[in-house]
Each structure stands twice: as C-alpha cells, then as structure tokens.
Amino acid sequence: MPNILAVVEQRDGVLRRVSFEAVTAARRIADVVGGEVHALLIAASGGAALAPELARYGADKVLVAENDAFKLYNADGYTAAAEAAARGKDYFAVLFGATAAGKDLAPRVAARLDLPLVSDATVLEVQSNDLVITRPMYGGRAFAKVTIDAATRLVSIRPNVFAPQESAKAGAVENVTVPAGNWRVKVLEVKAAGGGKMDVGEASIVVSGGRGLKGPENWHLLEELAAALGPGAALGASRAVVDAGWRPHGEQVGQTGKTVSPQLYFAVAISGAMQHLAGMRSARTIVAINKDPEAPIFKVADYGLVGDVMEILPRLTEEVKKLGVSH
Amino acid sequence: MKTIVCIKRVPDTEARIKIGGDNTSVDAAGIKYVISPYEEFALEAALRMKEAKGGEGEVAVVTVGEASSAEQLRSALAMGADRAVLLKGQPTIDGLATARALAEEIRGASPDLVLLGMKAVDDDQQQVGPMLAEMLGLPCVTVVAEFEVQDGKVVCHREIEGGVEIVECALPAVVTVTKGKNEPRYPSLKGIMAAKKKPLEEREAKLGPSRVRVQSLSYPPDRPAGKIVGKGADAVPELVRLLREEAKAL
Ligand SMILES: Cc1cc2nc3c(=O)[nH]c(=O)nc-3n(C[C@H](O)[C@H](O)[C@H](O)COP(=O)(O)OP(=O)(O)OC[C@H]3O[C@@H](n4cnc5c(N)ncnc54)[C@H](O)[C@@H]3O)c2cc1C
C-alpha cells in the first residue's frame, strides 16, 4: 500500500502548526496515490491525547512514540523513534517539517534508512505515480523540480507554505516501541528568549528591523508592533543588525540566516540587499518602510511607506491595535 | 587534537544565477566561486582552537568536488589549515552520496572533531552533517554558533527556535556550524605563500549515483510591482486598510 507518513512536531505537549501542514500535504498525496496517512507523534507520556487533532486533518492512523525523555526534541531519541516507525514499512513518502528540529532529524533518519532526502519543499505534486518536489535553491535565486529514485521518498516541507485543511479521518492510535539506545547528546541548559516565543522561520507574520533603526534601544518599537499583531508574529533582523550585535543571529533573515515564507513580512529600515531578499522574497505580502524612496526593498514590496520609522512605527502599532487582530 | 573541516565550492552569494541550456544546472560562466560562508566560520573556529593550544594539533580540510575546487582548498590552506584533500567527483543535490564519499575519507583519518557548515548555500539542503555523523557512528550537534572543547568533550551553543540550547557530547563528534561571533579571517600574503607548500592530496570520490534527479530549474516568479502607499505617519491608516481589505493579511 502506498501509504504516507507525516512526522509531526509537538512542543511541551502542544502540536505545532507545521504538524497540520505536514498531515494536510500527506493527505493530498495519499488521495492521489490511494494510500493511508499515518502521523508519527513523538511525545512525552500522555501524548496520544493529541491524536484527534491529527485525525481532523486527515490522519488515518496516529503512531505514537511515548517516552518522558521526548517532551523536548533530542536528536538520538527522536531519530530512533522515527526509524522504528518507518523502517520496513515501504511508505511512498515520509514528510517532515523543515523546522529547526525537523532539519536536524530528517537527515539522520535518511542516513539510517539509506534513503535520499529533499529539504524545504514548497510544492508537492504527484505525476505518473511519482512525487515531483519543488524547492528553492541558491538562497531562493532559483527553484528546482526534483524527483527521488527510491521507493520511499523523504521530504521536509517548508513551514507556512502548505495551508492546513481539515479532512477528518479515523486517527486510530497505534504505539511505536522505541528501542532503548545510547543517547549521546546531553542537553545542559535551554536559554529561551522568552516563553512560547515564535521562531522567525515559522511565524505567520515577521517584523524585521534593519540598520536604519539606529540601535538596539529602538527595538521596543518593533516589539510593540509584533505584540499588537498577535502571538503569530515574530521579530527578524538584517545581517547588518546582527553583525552589530544588536540582535541574535537566530533572528537573521537572509541567505546566511533564516529563509522565511510568512503571510506578512515587514521590512523596517532595511535596504533590501540581494542576500536579504533571498530569505524573504517568498513571503505572501511584503511591506517596506524606508526613508529612501530609491531603496531596492521597494522593488519587491507590495506596499511601501516612505518616511522615518521612528515616526511611522508608533502610529502603525496604534492603528493595528485598533483592529484588535490576533493571529 | 585533529580537526577536519568539510568545505564546498559554491557560487558567491551575490552572483546572479543563470540557468544553463540544459535547464537542470547553473551556467558557471562569469560566476565567482567561494568557500560556502558557514564553512568559513567552521574553519575559523578550528584555527582559533589550534592557536589557543599554541599551534598544537592539526586542521585538515576536505572537499568533494571537481578539479576547480582545489582553488577553495588553497584558500583554506592560506587561511591556516595544515593539509587538504580533494575527493574528485561531481557533488550533486543528493547529500547522502556526498556524505558517503566524505565518510569514506574521514573514517580512516580518525579525527577528534569533524566540522561542517550548517548548510551549503548552493543546494541549501542542510543535511550532509548529520548524515555523515550517522555513517561514522558519531554523535552530532547541528546549527552551533559557539563551541568549546574540554576534557574530551565538546560543549555547544546551538540555535533553536527562540533561544539557545547548551548541549554536550563526548569526542569524537560531528558539529555543524552557523555564524558565531568570530569573523573568518582573510588569508595574509604570508599565508598565501605558505599554502603553496602545504600538502594537497587528490583521490577519487566514492560518490555513487545521485538518487535525486533535477528535472528542471526555473527562476523565482517575479513579484508583481507593488505600490508606494504614501509618505510619513499620515499614510499609515491607508496602509492598514490595504493590508486588511486588499491583501487580507490582517
Ligand atoms: C556572504 C554574505 C552573506 C550575507 N547574508 C545576509 C543575510 O543573511 N541577511 C541579510 O540581511 N544580509 C546579508 N548580507 C548583507 C547584505 O549585503 C546587506 O549588507 C545587509 O542586508 C544590509 O542590512 P540593512 O538593510 O539593515 O542595512 P543598510 O543597507 O545600511 O540599510 C539601512 C536602511 O535603513 C534606511 N533608513 C535609515 N534610517 C532610516 C529611518 N530613520 N527611517 C526609515 N528608514 C531608514 C536606509 O534608507 C537604508 O535603506 C550578506 C552579505 C554577504 C557578503
């Protein structure tokens, strides 16, 4: 049976949006090739309670690997779990989310199963019973359509691209036994930048700041706008800002930072260098705010505001608050 | 302490990418090639580690590439690496094949630490490091901004969503590197001269066939021309209206 496995992602017992995206993408493939969708959930004990949510998006079965060490991502343990779920099952495709954890996990599983992996898919199509995968290359300067010469196709999907769609299925729970192993990497400490903060790579709205903000002391203007836009919004930065030490590299958008595809991207006092555009040009809607009407960022922006950010940002935050939006 | 850094020859990040006549590869004409940026950070970290130990130990660089990749190996030697290995073959988008060729070479060299970039900025696959680690049977930490080696262990600061995770594992290990606080050095004139005398070995890469097939390449769709909504704070309400009503983004 040409079944599809979607490896989903939870954090602290909550399913992440990319999970529904992966199950939706898997459902679409299964509906063409005629197989079932299995969702693999790797979680702490009690995780099986999340199964109905995955069924709602089209999981016929929910494979659950429970272990109290799985509350947070750990490479060796998660790899063992995914390997146990996929080995010998002849899946037509195994989908991962191309998140921080997914990008760490997928290649390990690929090596264990001796199967090639295609990362960061933005389109998946079934053609002549094969999977045709579209993905960016060269930092978004080109797109490739590729196929995989293997019976099981391992693919990670770019977050925020495959809109989740409900399609209720049974979602029968099945347990996966994970062989005990030697988990070699030990997490000593997690320094979170704030509880439940959205990562710039996965947020549906990104508010990015550039050198034109003049210094880290002005970042509260961006933080306030992001807060007004709701919990789906995250902060991003240009490399100039990261190099200056104003913001951490984890926030950098661009060729040597994160590639993002949010619904809405604000480029605030960012000039729009090629390497920055590489990371954000696939956003659905781009807003640029810059005092220089000739700034290259305006060439990719859907909407531009010319003027001083110090004056525009507080007003923008105020107007957004009036809408009372929440993403 | 023996460190191996895996580097790749890639088009400069500012290069205009032109799709070749075959429609499945990039036209190399007129493109400047460089060491992929994250690997420069990895090499910089390896060199600093060696310098901190008074120059004790060895830093080797390895690449899978065609004869032209010798240029990037020479640059790495000029930066300060001690020796270089060119595994001759054409790397493809199938990172598993590349990882296998690297594993074949690295297994015999028994390094304490293998460093890679978190991704090569041509194929953007972000996969060779963990694949290589699996093949070598070594622990692997990815997307590491800073690390420190002490008492046979490596302690890494890895970037995770919205924060930093500090993890530890025993050596030998594989670490994939992202941008940290140390800028990669430029080769000095002395370094460039010295590089000419350093060993650069060549062997055939045991690549095997690529199991990922590029059917076609295309340029990203042009974004439709946008509009300037207006000037200054007074234009903000109109922007918000457009975002809400036209773009349906709010
Ligand atoms: C190998 C390599 C990799 C790179 N990778 C990346 C990457 O991943 N990401 C990235 O972003 N860059 C990257 N860069 C750097 C890139 O080339 C640019 O230097 C960088 O993006 C510029 O950042 P910026 O737009 O914040 O700064 P600037 O280019 O200095 O632009 C600042 C902008 O702010 C505007 N401004 C100033 N004051 C105000 C004000 N009061 N109100 C409104 N607007 C104002 C100015 O008009 C200007 O347009 C890379 C470069 C190289 C060589």
Ligand SMILES: Nc1ncnc2c1ncn2[C@@H]1O[C@H](COP(=O)(O)O)[C@@H](O)[C@H]1O
């Ligand atoms: N052809 C190659 N030769 C040597 N190292 C490579 C090669 N391709 C990839 N790598 C290493 O693997 C890392 C990740 O590459 P990738 O998985 O292709 O994004 C790179 O940053 C390099 O350190």
